[in-house]
Amino acid sequence: xxxxxxxFAATGTRAYLKPVKLVALVLFSTAAILFMVKExxxxxxxxxxxxxxxxxxxxxxxxxxxxxxxxxxKGLPVGSGKVQDGQPIWENKCASCHGxxxxxxxxxxxxxxxxxxxxxxxxxxxxxxxxKQPQRSTLMKVATISSLYDYIYRAMPWxxxxxxxxxxxxxxxxxxxxxxxxxxxDFELSNKNMAEVQQLMPNxxxxxxxxxxxxxxxxxxxxxxxxxxxxxxxxxxxxSLPDYARNAHENLAxxxxxxxxxxxxxxxxxxxxxxxxxxxxxxxxxxxTPTSSAAMASATTLPSGTPATLMPPADLxxxxxxxxxxxxxxxxxxxxxxxxxxxxxxxxxxEAKLTEKVLKGGAGVWGAIPMPAQNQLSVxxxxxLVKWILTTH
Amino acid sequence: xxxxxxxxxxGRLRNAPEHFLDGDLLAHVSQNGLDAQRRNFIRSSFLxxxxxxxxxxxxxxxxxxxxxxxxxxxxxWATTLGKPVAANPYGIPSKYEAGLVRRExxxxxxxxxxxVSFTPLQGLFGMITPSGLHFERHHQGWYEIDxxxxxxxxxxxxKREMIFxxxxxxxxxxxxxxxxxxxxxNTGLEWGNVAVPTVQYTHGMxxxxxxxxxxxxxxxxxxxxxLKKGKYILAEGADGSxxxxxxxxxxxxxxxxxxxxxxxxxxxPENGYPLRLLVPGAQGVSSVKWLRRIEVGxxxxxxxxxxVHYIDLMPNGLHRQxxxxxxxxxxxxxxSGGQQxxxxxFYNVSGxxxxxxxxxxxxxxxxxxxxxxxxxxxxxxxxxxxxxxxNINWDWDGSPAILQSRAIDSTGYVQPPINMLREVRGTRxxxxxxxxxxxxxxxxxxxxxxxxx
Numbered sequence: 001x002x003x004x005x006x007x008f009a010a011t012g013t014r015a016y017l018k019p020v021k022l023v024a025l026v027l028f029s030t031a032a033i034l035f036m037v038k039e040x041x042x043x044x045x046x047x048x049x050x051x052x053x054x055x056x057x058x059x060x061x062x063x064x065x066x067x068x069x070x071x072x073x074k075g076l077p078v079g080s081g082k083v084q085d086g087q088p089i090w091e092n093k094c095a096s097c098h099g100x101x102x103x104x105x106x107x108x109x110x111x112x113x114x115x116x117x118x119x120x121x122x123x124x125x126x127x128x129x130x131x132k133q134p135q136r137s138t139l140m141k142v143a144t145i146s147s148l149y150d151y152i153y154r155a156m157p158w159x160x161x162x163x164x165x166x167x168x169x170x171x172x173x174x175x176x177x178x179x180x181x182x183x184x185x186d187f188e189l190s191n192k193n194m195a196e197v198q199q200l201m202p203n204x205x206x207x208x209x210x211x212x213x214x215x216x217x218x219x220x221x222x223x224x225x226x227x228x229x230x231x232x233x234x235x236x237x238x239x240s241l242p243d244y245a246r247n248a249h250e251n252l253a254x255x256x257x258x259x260x261x262x263x264x265x266x267x268x269x270x271x272x273x274x275x276x277x278x279x280x281x282x283x284x285x286x287x288x289t290p291t292s293s294a295a296m297a298s299a300t301t302l303p304s305g306t307p308a309t310l311m312p313p314a315d316l317x318x319x320x321x322x323x324x325x326x327x328x329x330x331x332x333x334x335x336x337x338x339x340x341x342x343x344x345x346x347x348x349x350x351e352a353k354l355t356e357k358v359l360k361g362g363a364g365v366w367g368a369i370p371m372p373a374q375n376q377l378s379v380x381x382x383x384x385l386v387k388w389i390l391t392t393h
Numbered sequence: 394x395x396x397x398x399x400x401x402x403x404g405r406l407r408n409a410p411e412h413f414l415d416g417d418l419l420a421h422v423s424q425n426g427l428d429a430q431r432r433n434f435i436r437s438s439f440l441x442x443x444x445x446x447x448x449x450x451x452x453x454x455x456x457x458x459x460x461x462x463x464x465x466x467x468x469x470w471a472t473t474l475g476k477p478v479a480a481n482p483y484g485i486p487s488k489y490e491a492g493l494v495r496r497e498x499x500x501x502x503x504x505x506x507x508x509v510s511f512t513p514l515q516g517l518f519g520m521i522t523p524s525g526l527h528f529e530r531h532h533q534g535w536y537e538i539d540x541x542x543x544x545x546x547x548x549x550x551x552k553r554e555m556i557f558x559x560x561x562x563x564x565x566x567x568x569x570x571x572x573x574x575x576x577x578x579n580t581g582l583e584w585g586n587v588a589v590p591t592v593q594y595t596h597g598m599x600x601x602x603x604x605x606x607x608x609x610x611x612x613x614x615x616x617x618x619x620l621k622k623g624k625y626i627l628a629e630g631a632d633g634s635x636x637x638x639x640x641x642x643x644x645x646x647x648x649x650x651x652x653x654x655x656x657x658x659x660x661x662p663e664n665g666y667p668l669r670l671l672v673p674g675a676q677g678v679s680s681v682k683w684l685r686r687i688e689v690g691x692x693x694x695x696x697x698x699x700x701v702h703y704i705d706l707m708p709n710g711l712h713r714q715x716x717x718x719x720x721x722x723x724x725x726x727x728x729s730g731g732q733q734x735x736x737x738x739f740y741n742v743s744g745x746x747x748x749x750x751x752x753x754x755x756x757x758x759x760x761x762x763x764x765x766x767x768x769x770x771x772x773x774x775x776x777x778x779x780x781x782x783x784n785i786n787w788d789w790d791g792s793p794a795i796l797q798s799r800a801i802d803s804t805g806y807v808q809p810p811i812n813m814l815r816e817v818r819g820t821r822x823x824x825x826x827x828x829x830x831x832x833x834x835x836x837x838x839x840x841x842x843x844x845x846x
Contacts, residue, residue, distance in 0.1 A: 010658040044769050053561040057546055065546055065686050068627060070635060071695045128710035131821070136703055141712060147700035155533060156634040156699060161633040167800060206712055207704070213716040213825065215641060215673070216750060220720060221817045224809040226757060226801055228766045235762030237433055237793060237833065239586040249499060249590050252731035253527075254492050257516055262732040264492070267590075270795065275733045275838045288596065325507050334752065393546040 014309030051312070060119045069150040073194055076149065079166035080190030083183060086175025088242040089168055097332065102179045105202055106330050110137040112180045120182060139180045143207040145198045159325060187202035246270075316381060320374065335366040341393035354386045355379065407823060415603065418815060436549040486525075487553070490516075495526060498594045501582070506534035509576070511597025514579045514726045514745070519772070521572070522600035524656045529663045530576055530598065530677060532698070533634035538683055544653070545612075549689035549739040552617025559667055563653060565607040570650065570673075571779045573747045575599040575719045577676030577703055577824040583811075583819040587842045592732035595830065596724045597843060599747070601780035605654025606670050610646045613689070620646070623689040628670045631685035636651035637696035638679045640672055642689070648673050648778075650733040673778040674749030676824070678703055708819035719749035721808050722827035723756055723783070725802035734838035744769075748802035753781040754802045760787065762795035762831065762845050763810070769798070777803075794834045795845060812846055 069075040091100070101111035114137045116126045125140045126288050127133045134141075142148060153169045156237070164172065174189035182200050183189070189197065195319045199206065212218035248265040249255075256264030317323065325334040335343075344350035359382050361373035374382065456457050459465065486493075494512035502508040510529040512522060529535075540559045548554040576598035582588040588776040589595055609626075626645045629637035639648065653659060665682030672679040678698055693699075693715060699749040704712040723746035726732060746753045757766040769783040782796070800808045811828035818825075833843040 036842050050565060052559045053760055054555045054565055057548060057556045060546050061546065061556065065629075066548055066688065068629070068636075068688065068694055068696065070690070070692055072692060074692075108507075122708065124712070125587050128706065128712075129708070136706070140702060142701050143712075143714075144700055147695050147697055150637075151697035153699065154637075154696065155633060158533065161533065161635065167769070203712075206710065207700075207714040208707075208711045209714055211705075211713045211716060213713070213718045213720070216644070217719065218718075220547055221807055222809045222813045224799075224807040224813055226755075226799065226807045228757070230764060231766070232762070235764060237729050237795075237843050239840060239844040240833070241587050244592070249496075249594060249731075252591060253733075255513065255515070255591065255593065258489070258492070258733060260733060260841075262515075262728050265733045267731070271839050272733075272837050275737070275836070278594055312530065318505075323775070327503070330503070349548045384826075 019026065022210055063183070067150075067154060069146045069153070071146050073146055073191075075152075076146070076194060078189045079164035079170050079190050080188055080192075081167050081169070081171025081174055082188045083171075083174045083178040083185055085167075086173070086178070089164070089172050090175050093160075093164075094172065097158055100203035102176055105135060107134050107327075107332055111176060114140040115180060115182075117181070119202035121201070123201070125203040125206060128203070129205065132242050139176075139202060141181075141203060141206075143201060143204050145173075145194055145201055149194070192203040198271040260307070311381075313384045316385060320377065320385075322385070325371075334371060337389050337393040339366075341390050345390050351383070351386055354390075355382045358382045358386060397768070401730070402484055404507070412573070415573065416668065427705045453585055488524075489747065492516075493526070494592060495529060497697060498582075498589060504826075505828075507532055509578075509598060509643065511593045512600055512749070513733060514592045514724070515724065515729050518743075518782075519655065520601050520745070520774075520782050522780075524598060524601060524661050524664070527574075527602065527655075527661065527664050528576065528598045531632075531634075532636055532662070533632055535663050536683075537662045538631060538667060543667050543683075543685070544743075545614060545668060545684060546686045547616045547689075550619040550623040550691065551613070551689055552619070555612075555616050555752040557612070559653070562607060565611060568603040568650065569603055569647075569654065569656075570602065571603045571774075571776050572603040572671060573599055573674040573719075573778060573780050574671070574677045574680055574749070575722075577678060577716065577747075578831075579720070580722075580826040580828070581823045583827055583828075583844070584815070584818075584822065587844055588637070590842055592724060592726050592729040592830075596675075596726075598677070598782070598793045599745075601747070602655045603657065604652040605651030605657075606650045607670065607783070609649040609651050609670070609687070612651060612687070613646065616690055617644075618646075622691050624691050625689075625693050627686075627690060627694045628679070628681040628684060628686040629688070630665075630681045630687040632681040636678070636681050636683075636698060637694060638681055639693040639696065639699060640675070640679055640717075644672060644675070644695045672717075674719060676703070676719055679717055703817065703824065705822040705824045706823065714820075716825055718796055719747070720827045721750065721751075721753075721800050721802040721804075721806045722746070722749035722824065723798045723808055725796050725798050725832060728796070728834065728838055729832050730842040732840045734834065735842070737789050740787050741784055742769075742787045742788055742796065743782065743784045744798050744802035746771075746783055746798070747776060747778070747798070748804075748806070750806065752777050752782075752802055753800055753802035754779075754805075756783040757799045757801075758783075758785045759797045760794045762792075763797055763829070766799065793836055796832045796834060796840075797829050799829050811844055 003147060029074075067075070094102075097107040098111050099106070103110050114133060114135070115125055117124045128136070128140060150170055152163075153164060153166070156164065165209065170189045174183055174187055175199070176185065177183040177189070178185060180202075182202065213218050249267075251264070251266060251268050253264040253266040256262065311319065325332055326335050326340075329336050329338045331339065341355075344354060346355075357371060358374050359377060359379065360375070362371045377385075412807065415520050415791050421429055492515040493516040495512060497508060497510050498503065508531065511803060512526050512528040517526070518524070543559055544559040545562065547557075577600035578843070580595055583595060620642065626778060628638050628640060650673075651668065652671045653668050655661065655664060660669060665684065668684045670679070670681045670684045695714070699715055703716075704714050705716050706712055723744055725744035727743050735738070744756070748755045753771065756769045756771065758769045759766045767785060769785040772784065774780040775781050807829060808829055811826075812830050814826065831843050831845050832840050834840050
């Protein structure tokens with residue numbers, strides 16, 4: 001078929017044709033038109049079905065990924081867990097970030113706190129209207145118990161998501177609700193009683209969908225008017241940054257270009273007394289670029305393939321995700337850098353010992369969660385990191 | 394050859410593969426380059442010492458009498474051989490631009506794997522955000538996902554639950570569209586009072602890119618979506634947070650895209666490589682990164698990031714759930730907070746405007762804190778749910794000023810003052826602050842963040 005059409009194309013270009021050929025041409029062209037129509041149909045069909053793209057999901061695949069739990073509890077796994085079973089899991093896997101009582105504000109905002117027995121009755125958390133309430137805990141906010149189950153089962157613990165079984169999740173959730181005085185000490189939470197426990201959620205009536213910010217046609221909250229002249233009598237400044245916060249985001253001069261119409265203000269110094277003038281500006285761009293900005297320049301121009309040993313330990317620490325478990329001064333999953341330095345600084349063999357620990361992993365010194373082996377690091381890098389932790393913290 | 398030129402500062406000079414330069418010529422060029430470079434080096438050092446010793450006025454006089462040293466001196470880039478092609482196989486910005494990088498706001502979050510880095514809007518031009526400066530928001534850290542192991546599942550209320558590989562997806566008929574992504578919490582620090590100094594930290598959770606991918610409707614149709622029963626979709630990410638968001642089916646079948654391309658290349662890992670959802674006009678969290686699953690359902694899901702986080706507290710103690718649309722907003726990016734003007738005279742005041750409900754129709758700019766306004770020039774192309782750049786001429790007379798911009802979108806919505814929003818939403822709702830931004834310019838040329846009432 002295809003060959004036929006090609007022949008037609010070749011003969012069709014000729015201006016002079018003998019009658020016999022003409023007959024043949026008519027035949028050919030009819031066939032060619034038929035061919036083209038058929039081809040066109042085939043293409044249309046293809047564009048709707050995308051033959052060969054995608055395949056049917058197997059039931060096991062859907063089961064493996066479809067773990068979400070809706071407010072009507074669709075998707076809730078069969079299982080159960082007691083408050084008392086939740087306690088050891090909590091202490092091993094949750095307390096390091098969330099505190100023994102779910103009250104910690106160190107790493108994340110508190111999970112527990114700010115709710116009352118009256119809230120549980122009413123289904124609205126009264127402290128949410130109190131502007132003096134310092135933090136909004138998770139249990140002050142969340143309306144649906146399904147959201148908590150899904151949260152824990154899907155994304156917790158922080159550094160090992162999806163490592164809890166369904167029963168573990170029921171137990172941890174039961175323990176957390178017990179900490180919030182929603183469930184009694186001897187309670188066993190299960191897929192069978194989740195709907196009843198939903199009726200005890202302190203803020204279960206605290207959500208609204210009545211607003212204009214979900215569906216595109218909804219009406220906005222406010223209707224401002226675009227006045228063009230003499231719109232306000234007096235312009236009053238109601239808020240500005242206090243002087244002591246001038247350098248809180250570090251030197252703004254280094255966060256702008258050192259040339260062009262606008263520089264960054266040098267926030268390591270008080271504001272300049274008067275307009276600097278263009279000559280000073282020209283000088284600034286010619287020579288007096290802050291030294292740290294030159295340092296930044298060289299840092300960002302390091303080619304990506306640079307051996308990690310050339311990287312400053314602070315950057316290496318960041319690049320290797322060490323910060324996921326270790327903060328500078330507060331305890332996260334692992335000890336803070338300050339704590340490590342304080343403990344090991346004075347020991348003579350600490351550098352070698354800690355280097356080995358970084359490379360091979362360790363357990364038990366700072367808590368239940370073991371330090372995983374960082375065998376992707378070179379020995380030199382591990383040494384550099386340890387040295388940096390011990391000498392600068 | 395290579396031995397002869399070792400140690401030259403312009404080194405790494407190699408023969409072209411064709412060997413079309415003979416050795417003598419190459420040596421000659423290189424030798425002259427070296428001489429010029431040395432001469433220039435000595436001259437610059439001398440001038441540098443002069444400037445330090447005599448200060449600005451002497452240099453100014455010198456410049457007036459003779460001319461600009463930048464012109465009179467031979468510069469090294471004009472007098473020596475430059476670097477070869479592919480010296481940076483993947484190009485990087487000039488070292489002089491090193492200050493303009495993504496930054497965290499100190500003290501905003503306590504764990505950097507669940508944090509934000511802000512786009513340096515104070516130094517950007519036009520409507521497209523460079524991919525390397527696209528703001529970051531991760532909920533449980535980011536990974537480089539192996540695209541060969543990435544899958545997209547579509548399940549729920551469809552005739553056929555399906556799996557797609559990257560190969561499947563990238564063979565489908567693709568579209569490319571320019572849209573903004575703005576985090577719902579952008580400018581959220583400023584609800585109660587001024588909290589941060591620069592536009593990077595007040596507004597830097599917005600970026601705008603050209604995205605390439607396939608309409609979600611194409612995939613849903615392919616699976617035989619049940620549009621009678623299916624009212625919502627759930628989008629899920631492959632990261633540890635398993636980010637999940639509910640999206641109304643109308644939006645899903647309208648302009649939502651499943652994208653792999655960003656500004657002509659694959660998505661950056663921090664922005665969802667190899668696949669993300671793009672929900673134009675909605676808060677960024679809906680554009681789920683590392684997209685691995687779409688479920689069609691008949692009810693909203695109240696997932697963690699729409700039941701515990703990303704809910705807006707109202708003064709009456711209720712939380713608004715599923716707030717999504719990023720309403721019309723604008724901000725002047727130059728000059729802006731933390732910047733320093735050096736002289737009086739002409740400036741091109743420039744900024745960006747956008748709306749989650751459509752296109753930008755007009756932007757007005759005030760230099761007197763909102764008393765009087767002038768219409769700014771809109772730069773094209775003006776696209777729906779995309780950043781529009783605006784500019785306005787200004788001759789600054791050196792007296793204190795308060796700069797504001799106010800955008801109007803295709804629905805007629807006018808960007809409101811902060812007090813108007815506070816009357817409805819109070820000061821603790823965190824999300825969706827699209828108020829007019831004010832920058833105070835002092836007589837000393839320094840710009841700072843203020844609010845006016």
